[in-house]
Amino acid sequence: MSMLIQGLAEPAHAVVTGASSGVGLALVTQLLAHPQIASVSAIARSAEKCLALQSLHAEYGDRLLRCAMDITDAASRAQGAAHIASRTPTLHVLIHAAGCLHGPGIRPEKSLQQLQESALTSLLQVNAFAPILLTQALLPCFRTAPAAVIAAISARVGSIEDNALGGWYSYRASKAAQNQLFRTLSIELRRSLPNLRVVSLHPGTVDTPLAAPFKANVPADRLFTPEQSAAHLLRVIAGVQNEDSGRFLAWDGKTIPW
Numbered sequence: 001m002s003m004l005i006q007g008l009a010e011p012a013h014a015v016v017t018g019a020s021s022g023v024g025l026a027l028v029t030q031l032l033a034h035p036q037i038a039s040v041s042a043i044a045r046s047a048e049k050c051l052a053l054q055s056l057h058a059e060y061g062d063r064l065l066r067c068a069m070d071i072t073d074a075a076s077r078a079q080g081a082a083h084i085a086s087r088t089p090t091l092h093v094l095i096h097a098a099g100c101l102h103g104p105g106i107r108p109e110k111s112l113q114q115l116q117e118s119a120l121t122s123l124l125q126v127n128a129f130a131p132i133l134l135t136q137a138l139l140p141c142f143r144t145a146p147a148a149v150i151a152a153i154s155a156r157v158g159s160i161e162d163n164a165l166g167g168w169y170s171y172r173a174s175k176a177a178q179n180q181l182f183r184t185l186s187i188e189l190r191r192s193l194p195n196l197r198v199v200s201l202h203p204g205t206v207d208t209p210l211a212a213p214f215k216a217n218v219p220a221d222r223l224f225t226p227e228q229s230a231a232h233l234l235r236v237i238a239g240v241q242n243e244d245s246g247r248f249l250a251w252d253g254k255t256i257p258w
């Protein structure tokens with residue numbers, strides 16, 4: 001089995017958000033199977049009701065900590081982060097896979113006319129504000145790790161330079177904001193915690209509930225299963241060095257322009 005992260009010899013404690021579905025659930029599953037993993041804290045609003053997490057708990061017992069949290073709610077974040085810190089005072093991996101593209105009252109916009117303040121606010125909260133604020137709450141646990149990675153799952157459509165097609169105003173803006181927030185964190189940590197690397201990652205186009213309404217337009221050979229995407233992402237995370245902190249990388253390790 002491959003190395004989990006560069007320069008880490010000790011058993012590792014990981015946290016994954018978006019753990020009840022899609023890429024996040026596949027990441028939790030593959031992390032639990034990794035011999036270096038001591039524990040995975042799996043965050044989602046439905047963490048306790050999720051059948052897939054229930055069966056992983058039956059298989060892995062207390063190596064899996066299920067944490068029901070609404071990452072957009074400050075009290076829920078504080079309570080969940082305190083619970084995780086009490087169980088695993090040192091963390092080595094944090095992967096933000098929670099995210100939203102569509103939902104009740106939210107559809108990716110095709111034109112300015114369709115833009116709604118409520119959708120803009122919701123997507124910025126889930127995709128940008130919540131991950132950086134949860135990182136803030138968990139950061140003390142990273143201070144004692146000899147090496148660690150914080151990976152924010154972003155999206156290529158969050159790239160401003162790469163935006164040739166337009167549309168999807170709210171989602172694009174939320175991922176661009178997420179990228180800027182984590183890039184800024186990487187710069188702050190470069191001196192204070194040089195072995196804590198912060199990266200933004202594009203998972204590819206993945207066959208999940210988030211992508212379901214749009215997958216008809218994607219050629220079959222460019223649509224990953226969640227398991228394929230998670231394996232790619234864990235490979236990229238395993239290869240991240242200190243000097244890669246602050247980069248925006250795709251599933252194949254290639255740099256994406258901001």
Ligand SMILES: NC(=O)c1ccc[n+]([C@@H]2O[C@H](COP(=O)([O-])OP(=O)(O)OC[C@H]3O[C@@H](n4cnc5c(N)ncnc54)[C@H](OP(=O)(O)O)[C@@H]3O)[C@@H](O)[C@H]2O)c1
Nearest residue numbers: 018020021022023044045046071098099155205206208210
């Ligand atoms: N699928 C793709 O093609 C694709 C492409 C590019 C980027 N991405 C990004 O990849 C990440 C994973 O997406 P996915 O496709 O795996 O999505 P998904 O299957 O729809 O899963 C989304 C996850 O986010 C969690 N979540 C949503 N709102 C939450 C909240 N307020 N609090 C806590 N958890 C919340 C959901 O859990 P609960 O509902 O239980 O809370 C669920 O576990 C996202 O950041 C997405 O933007 C996906």
